[in-house]
Amino acid sequence: MSRLIVVSNRVAPTQEGRPAAGGLAIGVLDALKETGGVWFGWSGEIVGEAGEPVIEKHGNVTYATVGLSRRDYDQYYRGFSNATLWPAFHYRTDLARYDRQEYAGYLRVNAMLAKQLKALLKPDDIIWVHDYHLLPFAQCLRELGVANPIGFFLHIPFPVPEMLRTVPPHEELVTGMCAYDVLGFQTDADRQSFVDYIERGHFGHVSEGGMVHAHGHMFKVAAYPIGVYPDAIAQAAQQFSDRKPVRALREAMRGRRVIMSVDRLDYSKGLVERFQAFERFLLNAPGWHGRVSLVQVAPPTRSDVQTYQRIRQTLEGEAGRINGRFAQLDWTPIQYLNRKYERNLLMALFRMSQVGYVTPLRDGMNLVAKEYIASQDPADPGVLVLSQFAGAAEQLPGALVVNPFDLSQMAEALERALSMPLEERQARHADMMGPLREMDLSKWRDAFLADLGHVATAATVTRNAVKFANIAA
The missing domain is CATH 3.40.50.2000 (Glycogen Phosphorylase B;)
Known part of the structure; x- marks a missing residue:
């Protein structure tokens, strides 16, 4: 049976009897407690040097957390994630700043986390990545040879193309997002902003059912408004x-x-x-x-x-x-x-x-x-x-x-x-x-994971057909 692997910047505390604070944490815990699986991400700790993940199991949920060095925290988290992406995606370009070293740190930490996760993966695992800290995460996993289904959900707004282009590496970031099998947004307006960027920039096209063909990959783009109970x-x-x-x-x-x-x-x-x-x-x-x-x-x-x-x-x-x-x-x-x-x-x-x-x-x-x-x-x-x-x-x-x-x-x-x-x-x-x-929290989770399963199955069939065609040739 497939495991659900959830990846987020922070892993919520595992205190029993205490409700998680945010929608991401609530949805993640709910999905994992029903299906079992792994929650992977930053522990919230600043360490001298990032080591192997710390593994804890509570019930049928495994928590795998890693620390960040001070340099990684400053460049990846305080820097590019929250001084560049957060203000730009919230239409506050007056507060956004861009630093090449911070962007390099953002890419470095995504690559490091992908490498750490790969060692924990099994062939049938389904990977669900969350939020703006991890836009290039699927691309990092693909470069490591990971072929598992990978979905992404953005909890914050996705800006219109003109606003996104104020982030200097915007094209590289969107290319990385195209490595996912499903891209989920909160609203149809956010979904449309992403599609507009792809089509206006002539990076690809959209076909029936919200399927996008861009940067050599086919993936689904849809709105999945998160709910509550x-x-x-x-x-x-x-x-x-x-x-x-x-x-x-x-x-x-x-x-x-x-x-x-x-x-x-x-x-x-x-x-x-x-x-x-x-x-x-x-x-x-x-x-x-x-x-x-x-x-x-x-x-x-x-x-x-x-x-x-x-x-x-x-x-x-x-x-x-x-x-x-x-x-x-x-x-x-x-x-x-x-x-x-x-x-x-x-x-x-x-x-x-x-x-x-x-x-x-x-x-x-x-x-x-x-x-x-x-x-x-x-x-x-x-x-x-x-x-x-x-x-x-x-x-x-x-x-x-x-x-x-x-x-x-x-x-x-x-x-x-x-x-x-x-x-x-x-x-x-x-x-x-x-x-x-x-449209409660369960519907949000189930709709996203169902689409990820369908798209991943179709992608596997296509890859196998191409492989067999190459062998026959």
């Missing part, structure tokens, strides 16, 4: 609603309305614009003073990267300025929490709030939006204010969709959400729960 989220939201932090917030609010936001501390999330739109709402609707608070949870991320240090300082400054302008002795407009909370606890906080405020400037999917809807009480649900630039906007028709660059529109949406009648809130919530259940 809505019923499990609803259950967790109810179970954790009496935990101490939730009770404390409820008591501190004293009956006030709560606008809830949860994001990593990242410039792509539109946090500064979100605070400023809330300020405009307070200016335009003085009747809400003292009656509503914005609770922003923003755990720090990549704290050793200067750009992220600046966004933290800016956000803290904005929160202080707005609170200083509007606060009363018994009311703080913005509660800004720069720390992590357990995921199930966040679901309970979502459930007790009246508005979910999810307004990234650019996002691949944004599972927070889906988690907010799934956590609500159907009898008295909150309202989701959602950016049009989050992939989730395509699947959540009951949200109040806004342009995060339009502060007035966001302010108006907040007022509308807080004033919305119960019947409308219930109808909107029901409209969104249908798609959440229809």
Whole structure:
């Protein structure tokens, strides 16, 4: 029986009973626990020199992790992955920088990880690679002679061709991506951006069924929007609603309305614009003073990267300025929490709030939006204010969709959400729960792996036919 081999930049901690933090980790663990297999990637440790993978087995899942040297971490992770690809793919070319040595480090680490993985592979293994840190990973494996099926899923946006070309080695990167058997994207717009790059650059063509012929390889390109388990989220939201932090917030609010936001501390999330739109709402609707608070949870991320240090300082400054302008002795407009909370606890906080405020400037999917809807009480649900630039906007028709660059529109949406009648809130919530259940996390996983199996089988038949034809000749 085939094993599933999942490859990602980071391997999530294996603590039993603790939910994984992100969509990638949740989906990976779910797939592996059902099928068994291997999760391979960086351990998160900085080591003197990368050695052999550390192997741990928990149940039917094997975790294979490697450390990175300081040089590899600086060039591959802090450098090209997060100082070049991340900002460019999120349309922030003003924050992107390119360094040839960092790109060389990116390629070097991908090649090193591919070599480490090859030693663990069996002939029937199916390999599923995740995210922008590993764009050339299949190409590295192919160069080592690995013929196993290899699929790739991008969790962040894929930029339009004009934006992608701002990354100097764009052609080399896309050539590497063409070594996969299946390329998966969050939205059809992301898929189309990749296809446009291939066709406009005359690198290949697309045929029926999303099959792309480019750089001497045939592979499938499709959108696989990642989902959540809505019923499990609803259950967790109810179970954790009496935990101490939730009770404390409820008591501190004293009956006030709560606008809830949860994001990593990242410039792509539109946090500064979100605070400023809330300020405009307070200016335009003085009747809400003292009656509503914005609770922003923003755990720090990549704290050793200067750009992220600046966004933290800016956000803290904005929160202080707005609170200083509007606060009363018994009311703080913005509660800004720069720390992590357990995921199930966040679901309970979502459930007790009246508005979910999810307004990234650019996002691949944004599972927070889906988690907010799934956590609500159907009898008295909150309202989701959602950016049009989050992939989730395509699947959540009951949200109040806004342009995060339009502060007035966001302010108006907040007022509308807080004033919305119960019947409308219930109808909107029901409209969104249908798609959440229809395209849950299992459907995402199964759809991708089914396509990978089909394409890989077809590719094997084609390779064998060519081989036998050559022998006969």
